[in-house]
Amino acid sequence: MHVPTTQQTRLLVAAVCILVMVLVRQFGKQTVTGEPVAPAPGEAFRQRIVAVGDLHGDIHNAKKVFRMAGLIDKRDAWAAGSDIFVQTGDIVDRGGYAIDIYKMMQRLRGEAAAEGGKVVSVMGNHEFMNALSDWRYVTPLDIKQFGGSQQRREAMSIDGWLGQEWLANYSVTARVPMSPFPDAPTLSFTHGSLRPSFSNLTPYPDAINKLGHVLLTRAMTPPLAPPYPPNPYQGLPEGTTKDEQELYGGGGPLWARGLAEGPEDTVCKWAKEIKEKIGVRRIIGGHTPNFEHIVSRCDGQVIIIDTGISSAYGGVLSALEIIYTLTPVPDEDDDNNGHREDPLAPDQQAQSPMEVEPLLRQGGKYIEREEVYAIYEKHRQLLAREVQQIIL
Numbered sequence: 420m421h422v423p424t425t426q427q428t429r430l431l432v433a434a435v436c437i438l439v440m441v442l443v444r445q446f447g448k449q450t451v452t453g454e455p456v457a458p459a460p461g462e463a464f465r466q467r468i469v470a471v472g473d474l475h476g477d478i479h480n481a482k483k484v485f486r487m488a489g490l491i492d493k494r495d496a497w498a499a500g501s502d503i504f505v506q507t508g509d510i511v512d513r514g515g516y517a518i519d520i521y522k523m524m525q526r527l528r529g530e531a532a533a534e535g536g537k538v539v540s541v542m543g544n545h546e547f548m549n550a551l552s553d554w555r556y557v558t559p560l561d562i563k564q565f566g567g568s569q570q571r572r573e574a575m576s577i578d579g580w581l582g583q584e585w586l587a588n589y590s591v592t593a594r595v596p597m598s599p600f601p602d603a604p605t606l607s608f609t610h611g612s613l614r615p616s617f618s619n620l621t622p623y624p625d626a627i628n629k630l631g632h633v634l635l636t637r638a639m640t641p642p643l644a645p646p647y648p649p650n651p652y653q654g655l656p657e658g659t660t661k662d663e664q665e666l667y668g669g670g671g672p673l674w675a676r677g678l679a680e681g682p683e684d685t686v687c688k689w690a691k692e693i694k695e696k697i698g699v700r701r702i703i704g705g706h707t708p709n710f711e712h713i714v715s716r717c718d719g720q721v722i723i724i725d726t727g728i729s730s731a732y733g734g735v736l737s738a739l740e741i742i743y744t745l746t747p748v749p750d751e752d753d754d755n756n757g758h759r760e761d762p763l764a765p766d767q768q769a770q771s772p773m774e775v776e777p778l779l780r781q782g783g784k785y786i787e788r789e790e791v792y793a794i795y796e797k798h799r800q801l802l803a804r805e806v807q808q809i810i811l
């Protein structure tokens with residue numbers, strides 16, 4: 420038996436310190452993101468969906484929000500595993516750093532995909548305004564960041580990096596299923612408000628997105644309109660159809676505010692009609708800011724997530740979080756054949772839907788639980804909860 424030397428004691432202390440640091444980091448990480456990515460014990464499937472509203476050129480606050488919602492780590496890398504992240508448009512204008520946000524979104528899209536996650540990007544009216552050379556809300560700093568007016572216009576053309584990114588990876592509206600299983604409940608995300616009477620609401624989301632793609636392509640095809648101001652506004656490009664005019668009009672999905680501003684009973688009636696027509700559980704959008712909190716209407720059927728995150732507005736930092744889980748219900752009459760598969764057998768890490776699927780029994784009973792939270796810097800608030808038994 421020998422007494423530890425000073426050096427051995429130091430080594431031991433160092434090892435314990437490192438262990439404590441690792442544990443604190445691990446623990447800290449889980450409290451920051453709120454939810455571990457893998458299913459909790461008993462759950463067979465878990466999907467987290469995070470949505471963030473208008474960012475208006477403020478990369479600093481954008482990062483704060485993404486970090487607060489557990490989407491990125493300290494080094495700004497994707498930290499949300501197989502989560503789905505939806506941004507509902509208006510990245511550009513008012514602030515000076517839209518270019519940094521677009522580049523970050525582009526990078527996160529790739530990083531998320533590599534981990535079985537997904538970044539979904541929705542176009543705002545301000546993306547379209549810039550594509551149409553409507554520069555009324557562009558700041559001098561933003562132009563400088565792009566390297567000048569000419570470079571900015573080129574970036575936002577069909578051959579430019581941003582124009583191509585918009586055409587390839589952004590859409591006017593997005594339908595996001597909460598799980599990859601048949602008949603999964605879905606969410607709709609649109610910058611402005613959907614309207615039950617909008618001519619091209621169905622087939623959803625393809626009709627809206629086709630119109631958006633065609634109009635965007637035409638707007639960004641040279642010769643580009645000269646920026647307004649100082650030049651006069653040229654309006655929608657030549658050849659724009661009536662349906663495309665309606666898409667970009669005041670009652671279209673890029674500009675409308677009906678679901679945010681209408682009286683409660685009217686909005687609930689619209690929500691019911693829209694949900695029936697397009698078959699989604701919740702209608703989520705930005706565009707109309709409330710500087711204090713995310714607005715949930717009609718029991719969470721309509722959720723408006725623009726809280727004026729950009730310092731150009733000075734609202735609150737916020738994100739919407741939806742946690743969807745499926746938990747198997749043991750059958751009473753299942754006792755005789757006993758051995759139900761353990762949904763969390765250690766060799767079956769539930770990572771991607773492809774790997775999860777075999778864990779779910781065809782015809783099995785599950786508790787489907789969906790919880791919707793507003794996340795802020797200092798607290799989170801439950802906005803809606805839906806729990807029911809389903810058969811898969």
Ligand SMILES: *[C@@H]1O[C@H](CO)[C@@H](O)[C@H](O)[C@H]1NC(C)=O
Nearest residue numbers: 525528529532583584587588
């Ligand atoms: C769209 O996103 C994919 C996936 O991250 C990426 O590989 C591709 O380069 C993007 N397209 C454009 C044109 O930026």
